[in-house]
Amino acid sequence: MAARVLGRAGRLAAVVRSSALQLRLHGSAGLRFGSQASFFPPLGDAMLPSGSFNNHVALITGGGTGLGRAMTATLSQLGAQCIIASRKLDILQRTAEEISSQTGNKVHAVQCDVRDPQAVSQCVDQMEALTGLPDVIINNAAGNFVCPSERLSPNAWKTITDIVLNGTAFVTLELGKRLIQNQKGASFLAITTIYAESGSGFVVPSASAKAGVEALYKSLAAEWGRYGHRFNIIQPGPIRTKGAFSRLDPTGAFEKATIDRIPTGRLGTPAEIANLAAYVSSNYASWMSGAVIRFDGGEYVSLAGEFNELRSVTPDQWKILEVMIRNTKGS
Numbered sequence: 001m002a003a004r005v006l007g008r009a010g011r012l013a014a015v016v017r018s019s020a021l022q023l024r025l026h027g028s029a030g031l032r033f034g035s036q037a038s039f040f041p042p043l044g045d046a047m048l049p050s051g052s053f054n055n056h057v058a059l060i061t062g063g064g065t066g067l068g069r070a071m072t073a074t075l076s077q078l079g080a081q082c083i084i085a086s087r088k089l090d091i092l093q094r095t096a097e098e099i100s101s102q103t104g105n106k107v108h109a110v111q112c113d114v115r116d117p118q119a120v121s122q123c124v125d126q127m128e129a130l131t132g133l134p135d136v137i138i139n140n141a142a143g144n145f146v147c148p149s150e151r152l153s154p155n156a157w158k159t160i161t162d163i164v165l166n167g168t169a170f171v172t173l174e175l176g177k178r179l180i181q182n183q184k185g186a187s188f189l190a191i192t193t194i195y196a197e198s199g200s201g202f203v204v205p206s207a208s209a210k211a212g213v214e215a216l217y218k219s220l221a222a223e224w225g226r227y228g229h230r231f232n233i234i235q236p237g238p239i240r241t242k243g244a245f246s247r248l249d250p251t252g253a254f255e256k257a258t259i260d261r262i263p264t265g266r267l268g269t270p271a272e273i274a275n276l277a278a279y280v281s282s283n284y285a286s287w288m289s290g291a292v293i294r295f296d297g298g299e300y301v302s303l304a305g306e307f308n309e310l311r312s313v314t315p316d317q318w319k320i321l322e323v324m325i326r327n328t329k330g331s
């Protein structure tokens, strides 16, 4: 009997040793479970009731492309009159016409480089003439590229921080002052990123500027509630847009690794963030201010936990690891 038990233990120990070696040699390659993305299908329809933004005016910076365009389309579909502002008037006009023709609600295109406070002031003048002051302001315009920090010129640093931090501040302060003067409440939303919180190498100007935007919005949430202003932040994870992916993963080499570390097994979609932005900007969220909403399919926590790589250990390997751990005596 004892010999039989010892024999089994010996065989098990041999399996443990060989499997542990396999694990060390090959990691978990080929041992992944099937894609979990099918559990988390993205829905594309507007989530809020139709007419939720009737009689509302919304300004979306960078609204001609990518996520800004998707937010504009959703707000417009829900009844808002939108103003989209960025540098490239032709792109803005094309987007405005396409969205207007689909929703039946007016979308205005206004050229504005948010780095220039005078241009921002003129953009707001133009907006006041077209629609009056806005109820919803979405600071979405941004610039970014991956680059080792030792290769950054002073102008590269200035370009990104000017668009992201100064641009957001110029738009927010210009509109905030005029809204306060007119005793009009508004919802301000800033689009940042998950690494605004953690920091990240290779996108250091963007990380620094987005962290600044978060500090700006949290501070104003505290200060300007008394004027009827709400300030919130959405931190998106990766969502395919030409603007982002062409500058952050120009060869496409990192996309699979990015998806593999997202617990929901896929990238986000523009329509999903547009629904969240619409909710946060709507009167349904009138008690929400100073919020930082991470919207990343779980990527941030997945990157943060040092044992999360153990997801790729199979049930059979777990049996072996458990035996090894239980058989450890002493320290």
Ligand SMILES: CC/C=C\C/C=C\C/C=C\C/C=C\C=C\C(=O)SCCNC(=O)CCNC(=O)[C@H](O)C(C)(C)COP(=O)(O)OP(=O)(O)OC[C@H]1O[C@@H](n2cnc3c(N)ncnc32)[C@H](O)[C@@H]1OP(=O)(O)O
Pocket (backbone or CB within 6 Å): 142, 143, 144, 145, 146, 147, 151, 152, 153, 154, 155, 156, 157, 159, 160, 193, 206, 237, 238, 239, 243, 244, 245, 247, 248, 249, 254, 255, 258
């Ligand atoms: C590992 C990850 C893998 C996969 C995931 C992929 C993606 C998504 C995941 C997460 C995303 C998270 C956050 C995303 C944040 C974003 O903001 S994405 C949005 C990006 N969109 C844009 O950037 C659109 C607007 N951008 C632009 O117009 C330009 O790119 C701009 C450079 C920002 C500004 O253009 P502008 O014409 O004003 O500036 P330039 O004159 O061209 O350049 C100014 C100075 O910067 C230097 N520069 C420019 N490019 C580079 C570069 N690639 N590397 C180094 N330096 C650069 C340029 O030389 C100028 O400096 P100077 O020469 O000293 O004068």
Ligand SMILES: NC(=O)C1=CN([C@@H]2O[C@H](COP(=O)(O)OP(=O)(O)OC[C@H]3O[C@@H](n4cnc5c(N)ncnc54)[C@H](OP(=O)(O)O)[C@@H]3O)[C@@H](O)[C@H]2O)C=CC1
Pocket (backbone or CB within 6 Å): 061, 062, 063, 064, 065, 066, 067, 068, 085, 086, 087, 088, 089, 091, 112, 113, 114, 115, 139, 140, 141, 142, 143, 163, 167, 191, 192, 193, 194, 235, 236, 237, 238, 239, 240, 241, 242, 243, 244, 245
């Ligand atoms: N896509 C993603 O995975 C993620 C995106 N984000 C954030 O989402 C937002 C939208 O990004 P995304 O849609 O992906 O990328 P895009 O490149 O499509 O959007 C950036 C927009 O900013 C505008 N813009 C850039 N510089 C200026 C400027 N100086 N003045 C005015 N407008 C300017 C651009 O228009 P124009 O060229 O006409 O000026 C463009 O429409 C950004 O804040 C980005 O940081 C955050 C995390 C992940």
